Amino acid sequence: MVIGAxxxxxxxxxxxxxxxxxLPPHGRRPTLVHRGGARRILLPFSGESVSRRALDAALRLxxxxxxxxxxxYLAAVPLTLPLDAPLPARAETVLPLMEAIEQRxxxxxxxxxxxxxRGRTSRDALSRLLDSEPVDRVVVPAGSGAxxxxxxxxxxxxxxxxxxEVVVLRPGPADHEVVTGGAVRGHF
Amino acid sequence: MAMATETTTGRHREPGTxxxxxxFLGMAPGVGKTYAMLEEGHELQRxxxxxxIGVLETHGRxxxxxxxxxxxxxxxxxxxxxxxxxxxxxxxxxxxxxxxxCLIDELAHTNxxxxxxxxxxxxxxxxxxxxxxxxxxxxxxxxESLNDLVAELAGVRVRETVPDRVxxxxxxxxxxxxxxxxxxxxxxxxRVYPAERIDTALNNFFTIENLVALREVAxxxxxxxxxxxxIAYAGAVGTRExxxxxxxxxxxxxxxxxxxxxxxxxxxxxxxxxxxxxxADLDVLWVRSSRDMSQEDERGLxxxxxxxxxxxxxxxxxxxxxxxxxxxxxxxxxxxxxVLLGRPRPATGLRxxxxxxxxxxxxxxxxxxxxxxxxxxxxxxxxx
Numbered sequence: 001m002v003i004g005a006x007x008x009x010x011x012x013x014x015x016x017x018x019x020x021x022x023l024p025p026h027g028r029r030p031t032l033v034h035r036g037g038a039r040r041i042l043l044p045f046s047g048e049s050v051s052r053r054a055l056d057a058a059l060r061l062x063x064x065x066x067x068x069x070x071x072x073y074l075a076a077v078p079l080t081l082p083l084d085a086p087l088p089a090r091a092e093t094v095l096p097l098m099e100a101i102e103q104r105x106x107x108x109x110x111x112x113x114x115x116x117x118r119g120r121t122s123r124d125a126l127s128r129l130l131d132s133e134p135v136d137r138v139v140v141p142a143g144s145g146a147x148x149x150x151x152x153x154x155x156x157x158x159x160x161x162x163x164x165e166v167v168v169l170r171p172g173p174a175d176h177e178v179v180t181g182g183a184v185r186g187h188f
Numbered sequence: 189m190a191m192a193t194e195t196t197t198g199r200h201r202e203p204g205t206x207x208x209x210x211x212f213l214g215m216a217p218g219v220g221k222t223y224a225m226l227e228e229g230h231e232l233q234r235x236x237x238x239x240x241i242g243v244l245e246t247h248g249r250x251x252x253x254x255x256x257x258x259x260x261x262x263x264x265x266x267x268x269x270x271x272x273x274x275x276x277x278x279x280x281x282x283x284x285x286x287x288x289x290c291l292i293d294e295l296a297h298t299n300x301x302x303x304x305x306x307x308x309x310x311x312x313x314x315x316x317x318x319x320x321x322x323x324x325x326x327x328x329x330x331x332e333s334l335n336d337l338v339a340e341l342a343g344v345r346v347r348e349t350v351p352d353r354v355x356x357x358x359x360x361x362x363x364x365x366x367x368x369x370x371x372x373x374x375x376x377x378x379r380v381y382p383a384e385r386i387d388t389a390l391n392n393f394f395t396i397e398n399l400v401a402l403r404e405v406a407x408x409x410x411x412x413x414x415x416x417x418x419i420a421y422a423g424a425v426g427t428r429e430x431x432x433x434x435x436x437x438x439x440x441x442x443x444x445x446x447x448x449x450x451x452x453x454x455x456x457x458x459x460x461x462x463x464x465x466x467x468a469d470l471d472v473l474w475v476r477s478s479r480d481m482s483q484e485d486e487r488g489l490x491x492x493x494x495x496x497x498x499x500x501x502x503x504x505x506x507x508x509x510x511x512x513x514x515x516x517x518x519x520x521x522x523x524x525x526x527v528l529l530g531r532p533r534p535a536t537g538l539r540x541x542x543x544x545x546x547x548x549x550x551x552x553x554x555x556x557x558x559x560x561x562x563x564x565x566x567x568x569x570x571x572x
Contacts, residue, residue: 068450075498080400086500094498095457102454113450116494133487 039067040113042135042164043101046074046122048093049178051141054169055101058139061167062110070135071101072115074125083118093180100179123154130162138162141169207316210360211295212325215406216399218371218380221325221364222246222293226255228323229291233259240287242315242322243277243308245294248382259291267300274300279311282320289321296330296348309354326350328406355409363410368399440468441522444501445515445529447474448488452530453495455561459528460499462559470501471522475511512548519553526557 043050043058050071062069073094077083094116102112115133119125130138140150140158150158150168159166210228212221222245233239241261246252262285265278276299282290292315297308305311312322328334332349355361366374372394374380381389444459446452456472463470472492481489489505496503508514519527532544542548550558 080397082401084497087498088500091460091499095460098453099457111450113491114453114495115491116498118494118498132490 039065039136040070040134041065041067042129042133042138043069043071044074044126044129044138044140045071045097046076046125048097049180050097050101051143051169052179053172054139054141055104055179057167057169059105059108059110061137061139062105063108065136067136068111068113069101069105070113070115070133071098072117072126072129073098074122074129075116075118076122076125077118077120079120083120097180104179123157126158127161130164135162135164137165137167139167139169142171205319207319207321208359209312209316209321209357210323210362211355211358212323212362212364213355213406213410214325214327214364215402216327216329216371216394217247218374219364219366221327222249222252223255224362224364225291225293225323225325226252226259229259229289230255232289238288240282240285240290242282242290242292243294244291245297249379251379260287262290267302269300269302276300276303277308277311279304279314282311282315283318286318286320289323290315292322292324295324295326295354296346296350298348307348307350309350312354326355328402328409331355331409334405334409361410363406365403365406368396368403371399372396440466440525442466442468442470442526442528443515443519443522443524444470444472445475445527446472446492447530448485448492450488452488452492455528455530456492456495456499456501458561460501462526462528463501466526468526470499471518471524472496472501472503473515473518474503474505475514476505476507477509477511478507511545512552515549516552519556524556526559527553528559528561530561 041058041062043054045051055071058069061067075087075090075094077085077087098114102114105112115129117125117129119128138158140155142150142152142155155166155168159168212224212228214221226241226244229239229241239259241256241259243264244252244256244261246256262278262281264275265281267274267276277292292308292312295309295312299306299308299311304314312324315322329346330348330350332351335346335349371380372390375386375389375394378386440463442459442463444456446455459470459472462468474489474492493503504518506514506518515527518524527549529546529549532546535542535544543551546558546560
């Protein structure tokens with residue numbers, strides 16, 4: 001009886017040691033690279049800034065749905081350049097903006113998977129992105145096109161084209177608030 | 189027309205030494221490569237150098253034919269092929285004549301069957317091997333490695349190609365450059381093709397978009413040749429002091445070691461920022477293991493490609509199950525001075541007995557800085 005109990009305890013200890021050895025530090029198996037996984041919320045933008053309302057709305061949705069935010073820069077490449085030509089001047093503004101978006105998302109514990117899509121126009125770039133990437137929602141702000149928003153024509157095209165739910169934010173008084181690369185905090 | 193005017197002088201050479209090769213490179217027919225080659229010939233002749241034309245393709249251009257006057261032309265030889273008489277460069281004749289400098293037009297030309305070599309650049313190799321200096325010409329779209337790119341850009345695929353090594357081994361590459369607008373004006377004036385071919389040319393190859401793209405390709409090609417020569421020169425000179433300026437001009441080269449996951453985007457952004465600060469080039473490398481690629485991997489890789497191309501960085505994918513060895517070889521090959529990588533995933537099982545990748549790389553990459561980019565998810569963000 002006593003020997004059996006001792007053997008059980010020893011077996012338990014050995015099992016615990018083996019598990020401790022096998023599992024990574026902090027006692028858990030490596031998690032997936034990003035938590036959101038299945039659901040992806042696309043936030044397309046084409047200028048040097050992104051609408052703060054649209055970003056906040058996309059982040060709220062991502063938190064609620066345990067989804068990954070996919071900010072996507074739509075690069076319109078002039079016809080005089082090959083479609084895959086380097087665009088260093090744009091990189092100077094877009095990369096800090098991507099970083100700023102990621103920092104804002106990290107504060108809400110939302111995983112981010114950024115994209116860059118090229119096309120001859122912003123719409124062409126978005127079309128190519130939607131053809132190659134599965135997304136569950138697309139969040140766009142309505143606007144005049146001169147600001148960070150999508151024109152009514154773009155929105156109509158997106159509703160017809162996107163194989164996903166499209167969330168169009170009505171124009172609002174806070175539309176002038178945008179997030180730019182200047183919002184990057186700390187070391188980048 | 190903007191072109192380099194530095195000449196190849198008739199240098200004293202030991203018997204059996206290879207001749208020097210100077211190539212006039214252009215973005216398209218009509219920019220003035222042949223004319224520049226003839227100018228060079230006249231200049232050398234004025235300096236007392238023995239110059240002869242091995243072969244000249246005037247394409248009926250009066251100005252070009254006129255510029256050849258006063259230079260000795262080694263007669264061509266007739267070659268009969270399928271009942272048609274063709275004229276080709278007389279390679280034995282050139283070797284017999286053995287001028288100090290031989291002008292040989294159109295490196296990419298394909299010879300008629302039955303002569304010594306199928307391609308003219310192979311004839312040039314024989315002439316150089318005989319210790320004769322050669323001045324030649326070619327268009328950038330004939331370069332083998334650029335054939336696909338040019339076909340994509342210009343919609344025209346050329347059949348006559350020249351291996352890259354021919355240009356790489358040339359002692360001098362001179363770009364003959366004019367603006368696309370100027371070339372189009374020349375074409376319309378009938379200075380490039382005869383009148384009956386002008387409209388066809390304007391409607392096909394000679395569009396402003398094609399010429400702008402080809403000009404960029406030609407400029408890049410010559411820039412690369414200059415860079416390669418500078419590195420070769422730095423390696424050839426004797427003292428460290430002499431070689432230092434060239435090495436400094438080459439500068440740092442960063443390597444971002446990635447996997448196709450969302451964190452890689454941030455790593456590449458960091459690497460790009462560092463590269464910009466150091467005025468350095470950036471390579472992005474994924475060492476792909478033999479396991480199958482998931483859809484997620486494929487999408488991640490496509491995203492990395494897009495990001496790398498926006499930045500002008502080069503994305504490399506190497507298939508290997510030994511990541512450490514692959515990285516060490518890549519660093520040696522590319523001359524990377526700085527390696528950035530993400531935080532390694534926690535090891536499990538027997539892998540715990542092994543040192544982590546950064547430590548192993550640190551031990552093997554002497555003189556290369558290593559930087560581990562933190563995972564944002566592990567860092568508390570402040571309210572803002």
